[in-house]
Amino acid sequence: MEGVNRKWYSGMATNEDWWAVWLGLILFAAGLFSIGRIDLVGWMVETSVWTWGDFSFSNALDVTRYEGWHPLAGLLMAYVVFTALTCLGAWSMKFNVRRFWAGWTVLFVLAWACWIIGHEAHFAVPVNAWDEHGLTWGLSLGGGFSYILALAVGLIIGNFIKPLAGFLHEAAKPEWFIKTAIVYLGIKVGVKSMDAADKTLELALAGAAAVFVAYLLFWPIVYALGRRAFRLPRDAAAVLSSGISICGVSAAIATAGAIRARPVLPVMVSMLIVIFAMIELVVLPGFYTWVAPDQPIVNGAAMGMTVKTDGADAAAGAFLEELMRSSAAARGTHWEPGWIVTSAIMTKIWIDMFIGLWAFLLAIVWVRKVEHQPGRSHVGPSEIWHRFPKFVIGYLITWFAYLAILAFLPEFTAAAKPGAEVVEGPMRKMMFMLTFVSIGTITDFSKLKGMGRLALLYAVALFVIIAPLAYFIAWLFHRGMMPPTVGG
Template identity: 45%
Template sequence: MAEERRIDWSSLWKKEDWWAFWLGMLLFVLCLATAYGADIMGWVVKSSTWVDVSKAMGPTSKNFAYLGPIGSFVVSWLVLLILTTIGAVAMGWKGGKFAAAFTVIFILTWICWVIGHNAYIAATDPAKAGVPWSLRMTGEAGYIFALILGLIIGNFFKGFANWLKEAAKPEWFIKTAIVLLGAVVGIKAPTIPPEILYNYLFRGLCAIVEAYLIYWALVYWVARRYFGFSREWAAPLASGISICGVSAAIATGGAIRARPVVPVMVASLVIVFAVVELLFLPFLAATFLQHQPLVAGAWMGLAVKTDGAATASGEVVEALILGWNPEYEPLKGWILNAAVTTKIFIDIFIGVWAFILAVVWVYWIERRPGEKVEKVEIWYRFPKFVIGYFLTFVIVAWLTSAAINAYAASLGVSVSELTTEQFKAAYAPFSAAVNEMNSLRRIFFALTFFSIGVISDFSVLRKEGLGRLALVYFVCLFGFIIWIGLAISYLFFHDVHLLFLK
């Protein structure tokens, strides 16, 4: 009988997943202090729609207006540099190289982010912005510029890209951003009737369970039946294509004890195809589903692989739909959250699925006498940043709800009798704190876009041995995964947006 595996506590400071949790929660707590009169993080730089570039950026809080645009940028870079470098060193990365590469990535990303906020590109109301016309893409166009610049560097300046890869960590950046996103969404929860909120989350859970079981089984069957792959290749490939991309492929490879080369090759394909999806799928969704915005958001979570690309796609879809349809402004944050919620339910299930596969491989396929699979493996596979997302969501939702109830009591009325303006006044202190969190979230999102581009080398598809894998991926992804995801998204999120507009 194999000796029971003990918990490796060093993962708390050595694993990227945990560092996304620690970093996200630290920034969350520091920003939350603003709601209680201690504006610690108001210096965080933000960009605004601009015609005059001198007004393109500045500190999030007026309390730090004295820093000016350059001052807020420098402080934001310096603080995030210190925090991320501490994490990098703790995880065993080379601190000096990480710091140098992070600095360049931060500067290039911010340039793209500012360009994307130009009024001719971003303004949703050109006349109000002082320009004759606009592409109406909102400032999130900066994400696309960051992605394109990253792709150019990653594919045409490979020496520079390899140097930047020391700090191009899209999964770390996006997971940290998602921890903060919980607070951004959480502040809106108390303003939504409970029956709508529970309905929304339930639909996300049901959609994921359905899609997961269909996707994985079909991909595994196609890979085995029509392409002749062994179980060692078919299982990680099915997880990579159908679940959460890189994380799922690696988790599955570990669960079935595949050779290291297997999940690595699958992960390479996942990244390349995620970028391909990111370049066109959000625009397709926004164009044809602009009047079913939550369907469009959920579709991104079900169809686009990797946390970074899926969340980024949801952000683009939301920006486009809200830019084209101002009447959907009450849905701000919820279209993106439809993508994130479905993706997070997928992430949550990775640990369970890896454990199931480990049991199947040990007891039925490999049949190694006397060996057992311990339940602690579920914890090792569980994405820790998800804990942060739910913590920030619940904490902000609870605090905001308490503030609203206290405000209503002070007026001698029930919460249901409060006007929209009274609601805003009740949670104004928390709104200021969440604005700072949102500025940080957007920075990490932008870093994610740029980093995805930098690490995406399309020439990887030409390497020996990847041709057949790429063909399976292409056939499954564009043959049925995208379209099943669309059907399920429509089934569960059709007309749900109307509940938010009442």
């Protein structure tokens, strides 16, 4: 039965979730070759700061490890490798490969253009380094301007150049791109574990505890609000509660499936979630940086519990990291990169992992207490597996692989790092950039029309209940945790 998840391995070749694992593990494996002194990923390019009036690709791009390579050769290699891999995935998932390739190429060019422009010194350099670059003014946004620009370009396309948005539609897969980036992030967490295992473990445990508490509070509050204040039917209240309070679209679909709602319900709620996630992504990083510039980990964890969808959360975490590191640098503190975005994604991953279990319990309650069909209709435990986010498997494999090297093969730690750093560094950031551009192109604000009551409930629940409560819970479990300082 094509299209039905019947076996435990169903979808391994045909959905984005699994393809994030394959795309992640292929480059992870390539990076591991550095242990044997074979560099399979050193062609990758990364952006560097350049100054207006002095642009050249040699100034704006660096080849990570292949000495003597021109940056454009590295960029071309990045295009060829990632195009081949993503088109293979697109073919396997039965996309229209020609349309995917064309859209992917445009997204790739836009992402790199935004990434390079955003690293112009006036946008990127922190205030205390202006003299070094001969600047008299600047925005001091670090890499944050690249993200803002990519998002703005995507939103302009999605809302004002709709024929182009339609053309890009086949390739604009922010969830696939971000889940791949999260698998690469597992490498970063693994490398961090090599340097600071205690801090990584503390972050993981605090994230799990915070998410557990948040689950118990958010869902019943929003469900009660939907039922009593907004008089929503039971199924709509349940789907919306999961969407708002747990993890956006995937939770809304899982809940709707668990309670056997008509598919139109999660489709409507998901449109709402995608649009509100965009608003959160734009508003919250700057707001948190402004109100709590000295709470990087708390802010990151709160982001993970507040911003819905993995793509928007990871993007918001990355944006927050750039803003907060830049703000801290201006005050003379240089936090190591990666910790803030990791705290944002760590809480989100715990949330994602709980979704399957939550939906399974809800399905049992629904069959017994709402449908009153115990004995006739059954819920298979395989539902937990089918709803388990598979990219988390990739994330854990990459994380624990580097942890295992540290624990069992410490003599290879130094050799493992160069390959890891290319994959978790510029390759991961490129996937983030692709996420920013593509998440913008699929967000169409005109879809809010006609969703009055649901949209109002969403806004009230999110900004009056979820965001403040999430921040309090994040503060409760993460207060006092700080990223290590560079060279500290």
